Amino acid sequence: MAGLAASFGSGAMTNDIAGLDKSDVALIIGSDTSECHPVLAARLKKAAVDGKVKIIVIDPKRIKMADFATIYACQRPGTDVAVLNGMMHLIIKNGWEDKKFIEERTEGYEALKEEVAKYTPEYVEKVSGVPAKTLEQIAELFGRAETAALYYAMGITQHTTGVDNVRSTANLQMLCGNMGKVGGGVNPLRGQSNVQGACDMGGLPNVFPAYQKIGDAAVQEKFEKFWGVKLSDKVGMTMTVAFDKAYNGEMKAFYIMGENPMVSDPDLHHAEEALKKLEFLVVQDIFLTETAQLAHVVLPATSPAEKEGTFSNTERRVQLLFKAVNAPGQAKHDWEIHQLIANKMGLNWNYTKAEEIFDEMRKCTPSYAGLTYKRLGFAGMHWPCPNEEHPGTPVLHIGKFTRGLGLFAAIPFKEPAEMPDKEYPLYFTTGRVLQQYHTGTMTRKTPGLNNLAGPHVMLSVEDAEAICVKNGDKVKVSTRRGSIVTGAFITKRCPKGTVFMPFHFAEAAANKLTINALDPIAKIPEYKVCACKIEKG
Amino acid sequence: MISAKVKSKIESLMTRYPRKESALMPALMLVQKEKKNNLSKADIEEVAKLVGVTDAKAFGVATFYTMYNVEKKVGAYHLQVDTNLPATLAGAKKILAHLEKKLGIKAGETTADGMFTLTEVECLASCGTCPVIQVNDTYYENLTVKKVDALIESLKKGEMPDNKTASHWGSTCKVLLKNRGVKDATKLAVYKKNGGYTALGKALTMAPEAIIAEVKESGLKGRGGAGFPTGTKWGFLPKNNTKPVYLVCNADEGEPGTYKDRQIMEYDPHLLIEGMAIAARALGSKLGFIYIRGEFDWIADILETAIEEAKKDGQLKEFDIIVHRGAGAYVCGEETALIESIEGKRGQPRMKPPFPAAQGLYACPTIVNNVETFASVPFIVEKGAAEFKKFGPAESAGFRIFGISGNVNKPGTYEYPMGVSFNELIEAAGGVDGKLKAAIVGGLSVAILTADELKDLKMDYASCAAKGTALGSAGIMVINDQWSIPELALRAMKFYAHESCGKCTPCKEGSKMTVRALQKIVSGQGTKEDLANVERLVGTIKGLTLCPVGEAFSVPIRAMVEKFRPEFEALIK
Amino acid sequence: MQITINGRPVEAKPGQTIHQAAKAAGIYIPTLCYHEKVGAAGKCRVCVVEIEGMPALQTACSVEPREGMKIKTRTDRVLAAQKLVVDLLLSTGTHDCLACDQNGHCELQDVAYYLGMERGSFKYADVESVKDDSSEFVSVERSKCISCGRCVAACNNTVTNRVLDFKYRGHKAEIVFDDDKPMGESSCVQCGECAQICPVGALTDKLSKGKARRWDTEKVYSVCPYCGVGCKLELHVDRKKNEIVRITGAEGAPTNNGMLCVKGRYGYDFVGHPDRLTTPLIKENGKFREASWDEAITLVAGKLAEIKQKHGADALMGLCSAKVTNEENYTFQKFFRTAIGTNNIDHCARL
Secondary structure, three states, X not given: OHHHHHHXXXXXXXXXXXXXXXXXXXXXXXXXXXXXXHHHHHHHHHHXXXXXXXXXXXXXXXXXXXXXXXXXXXXXXXXXXXXXXXXXXXXXXXXXXXXXXXXXXXEOHHHHHHHHOOOOHHHXXXXXXXXXXXXXXXXXXXXXXXXXXXXXXXXXXXXXXXXXXXXXXXXXXXXXXXXXXXXXXXXXXXXXXXXXXXXXXXXXXXEEHHHEEOOOHHHHHHHHHHHOOOOOOOOOOOHHHHHHHHHOOOOOEEEEEOOOHHHHOOOHXXXXXXXXXXXXXXXXXXXXXXXXXXXXXXXXXXXXHHOOEEXXXXXXXXXXXXXXXXXXXXXXXHHHHHHHHHHHOXXXXXXXXXXXXXXXXXXXXXXXXXXXXXXXXXXXXXXXXXXXXXXXXXXXXXXXEOOEOEXXXXXXXXXXXXXXXXXXXXXXXXXXXXXXXXXXXXXXXXXXXXXXXXXXXXXXXXXHHHOOOOOOOEEEEEEOOEEEEEEEEEOOOOOOOEEEEEOOOHHHOHHHOOOOXXXXXXXXXXXXXXXXXXEEO | OOOHHHHHHHHHHHHXXXXXXXXXXXXXXXXXXXXXXXXXXXXXXXXXXXXXXXXXXXXXXXXXXXXXXXOOOOOOEEEXXXXXXXXXXXXXXXXXXXXXXXXXXXXXXXXXXXXXXXXXXXXXXXXXXXXXXXXXXXXXXXXXXXXXHHHHHHHHOOOOOOOOOOOEEEEOOOOOOOOXXXXXXXXXXXXXXXXXXXXXXXXXXXXXXXXXXXXXXXXXXXXXXXXXXXXXXXXXXXXXXXXXXXXEEEEOOOOOOOOOHHHHHHHOHHHHHHHHHHHHHHHXXXXXXXXXXXXXXXXXXXXXXXXXXXXXXXXXXXXXXXXXXXXXXXXXXXXXXXXXXXXXXXXXXXXXXXOOOOOOHHHOOEEXXXXXXXXXXXXXXXXXXXXXXXOOOHHHOOEEEEEEEEOEOOOEEEEEEOOOEHHHHHHHOOOEOOOEEEEEOOXXXXXXXXXXXXXXXXXXXXXXXXXXXXXXXXXXXEEEOOOOHHHHHHHHHHHHHHHOOOOOHHHHHHHHHHHHHHHHHHXXXXXXXXXXXXXXXXXXXXXXXXXXXXXXXXXXXXXXXXXXXXXXXXXXX | OEEXXXXXXXXXXXXXXHHHHHHHOOOOOOOOOOEOOOEOOOOOOOOEEEEOOOOOOEEOOOOOOOOOOEEEOOOHHHHHHHHHHHHHHHHHOOOOOOOOOOOOOOHHHHHHHHHOOOOOOOOOOOXXXXXXXXXXXXXXXXXXXXXXXXXXXXXXXXXXXXXXXXXXXXXXXXXXXXXXXXXXXXXXXXXXXXXXXXXXXXXXXXXXXXXXXXXXXXXXXXXXXXXXXXXXXXXEEEOOOOEEEEEEEOOOOOOOOOOOOHHHXXXXXXXXXXXXXXXXXXXXXXXXXXXXXXXXXXXXXXXXXXXXXXXXXXXXXXXXXXXXXXXXXXXXXXXXXXXXXXXXXXXXXXX
């Protein structure tokens, strides 16, 4: 988010799903697409099988998408900047960069050029483990493509260098002139159904809806007028910072809606202690989650099947949800609960249905201004959509970046916060599996999904052999934060030296092991790399 | 595990074809041979990975073709007894019964010592040299009970005896069978000495359009069975085409009663190669395929040797030919099924349009012609269309190899001008053995003719059509009065059901139901309703299937029922 | 262009097939193997029609009409052909509708009804039920399979999971998972596309067995609650029992065109799960007790106001959610910014 916003002026996925098979080449880096975004992966796989798109996969695991790839490269966790800089090094060296695009639509190119000059294939091989030859093939295929798209997910962002990684992807796509056209773009794949919408709606400490900045006098004035109250112009805290402050007693109350940080947060022990120190914790959810159990008050909400409203997907398509079933017991819509509390605190809200909220929202949210429930219809529409005549915007940055010129940034490679050493000799990385979702509060209610995927740790054949462990045997995985004992899943998809664990399972919560080291800008934790050791459990 | 040697062979096959998936069938066969004639699931998975197809696809291909022995234990000697119609007429059932008794197993079983597996198979294209048993890859023809005993004794000692055998032939035209009696005629030097490759030399000096025009003018019609004008077919290639053009020779000779193509390929392979090279010149093709039925393994070897020789001699400078072996599927004689098979898929016909000339092999323009058709081209180019038309009547120009089998004294292949009388051919074949009851004159899939209808029959397209049958592949099966037509109908029907590709419903399920109904009738359990079912099925299926092979049983079975109804009714309770 | 179907003038667009033109004009031509998404296969032969000037029957699913074409869909010859095809299918499979999950949604049932047929007339085959229940979410009943090939095409060309194909040939030809594995042991990821596209009861959703019949459910559009792709869902709801009995992907939706993953299609048990929260809870002495909304809201509002007053608005933090709607995220941040007066709002997007 922060990275793309700095480069382009907007943090959203730049392109649309429909244009996905219009690329000549697609680079997938840090996205286990078929596990985490299976239906989008299906379209990519089809495009590859039909010979429309050549796929390049760069991932520490030999993910399924690699089976459909023209080139697959395995990098050491946390070395994405080095690999991307190495690609750009070769692209510039061979003259495959888009000179016209750089000239007309970007700034800061010289700094980038100077920085990537150091990243020779030999150096990149040493740092990342990607063979120089493979890097050359990747750079050529990507650099010479007429149109190439780039897809990433948490494998790029969940690092202490997350913003660096993201800015490197933006650098690469501007360098090759792949921005602002169908089939190109930098495409972060959003991991949750309405994470895009939550951001769009101002669910962030530094912006109002539609990324209008807190502290900007004109913006402050607009919202004060619109909402009729005096507003704080002080940028708020991110969640990870807030947890630290709760831990040391500065924060007093949390109101958590529909999230379960007790499974999703890094270094769970720390998170639990922080929440326990709060004077007041309200949790609003559909289940008594691990987090809700720590609350002083729990408020029952409705599930997506029980309500009307909109979600904004990864490609910025706003789509309608309709009510299918009645909510159980006295559960209420989240907005109804907000309204009850707000009015109790002296405000005067009078919403009677979701559409009224939407219509209010779009009046202060320029990118949603032209959307109405009626217009959304069956297919939904892409924001930005400034007025009711506008058809929506499937591809961002055509002709001009949101910020004007695209901004290159010279990004030096930095090691992850915690590297394997003698005591903890292996890389530990986390992620999702196809059959489960996030903290499991929803998927784990379906027995069939649990039968298909329970807690486990993925090990390479070599690492399993070294500790004499067979498939299904118990393994004890330890980091400086703690230990978990769980079943081994031994696979050739895991390279030697890397251990992978899905984070869905509270009883074997991978985040007991992850490190609470944050990206300095985005405050995102480094879930994708830390050091671990394994023993027979 | 597949050996490194076979693996490297497969890898080189993958580069030989325009698309590597085409190597799937030959790869499976190579592995099967290495694994003592058996193919396990693990083998299939390994081949799938190597060739780059899904496990399901490889398994689907391996179980589609009968020559792959998937997960069934086949003995050291696989005795495959042809019992299709020509073989049955020649006494194959007796041979099979004898083997069952001698080995103490039923067809489909393997002896306890793992030595012999006995299998009843469909037409092996040995119609004039039946009964025939294919032992592993080797044909043993003209068998008698005594010869079978000697064969088994020899095999028990671990020796494959010599399989040379004589067959009858004759030619009044001396074109297609010109080199039939000539020693070493498969060799390039001999072929050239007898005037070979002069037509190609001439063709290379001609404009491609001129070659096509000459072939069009000759009136040559496809010799595979459908009889579509060859020149017209060639004219269907799209203009301004930028894709490669593929030339495919259909050598999947599988129509029961037909064994003419093998005479050309086995004894005069260069005639076919020359014909294809001329066609390639005419059509602008750089790569051709000979799709040969898998059972003709040794003939495929002959062709490959001849192609190598021709290449070395500079005859194939701008044209290459790949010999692609089938693996046991009659339906691959249908051109789109054949194309699918070359692409490494299950041999299932495609919907038309698009026709192969527009979108065939690897979605490129493709011309598919029969062996005999290509073999006729050198004569036309060298001597001219006018000379060609001197053979036969106007609408059925040219010479033709007639394969005669069944109840005649000298079954064999005879080259005559089109329009020759049925009686003259029978006389050439030594006359009828016994009293003539009926004959099927165009391969199994045409309407049977009674002795009465055969009296004044001329063997050309129009004359056959006038009698309500078709010249087809010119494979003539002669039936004497000791045979029951319902029994022959059932045997024929089992063939069609066995060869159904399973793609479209009427053929897939209809062929099976027709077999069941006929079985009931022949076993004496049938009722009027069963006969009515047969008639409903064969009556409705005509024109309803995806491809011509699907409906192929309709015409012959319907004609048998109509013309010999009393025999069927006599069996009904 | 103008064509006539059964004597009726019909407008056909270029590129349309006869079947599509007829459908647009409200004329039913039965199909079994054809599906918009996988295209014409020409396999079932049940869509045959007669076209003036063409001797053979033609498949409406594949033939594109030409100007002035005269088409007949219900001649004796067409009906005889269709009846034979359906008769063969009914005779060779276990097409018993009573317990079949597909009842009311079965395309073979529809064609048989259109032709006035109930049972197969060929009594030669001994048809036994052949089932494969090894998969968590999809039931396979091979004896109901009509070999239309839709599932194979969809598995390979739509969802591109490449698990399915056909094995053997002739009447023995049937679908195969990998190299002949039970579905549950194959590499299938259970996306359920095959079950969604199956025209008969051969591949069905296990979770829906014994639940409300198709005609007793109502279809409601929604969006998948899981990853960010935003697949459009059709929730099939039993209104009487207030439960979701099936989820299908919305065909034609720009995000997923009918496709879903195993979670999106089958992971809906959470909605009606007994563990759902049904009343507000207030913790007392370390234990939760049920409370009324009034009590809970009063407590929350009071406590938030109290802390704000004592420690300042910035001592409060709100976590909004990637799982609730835009409208609710909007009201939440508005609540924090206006009622509390802080910009301490964040969400779990980074996690």
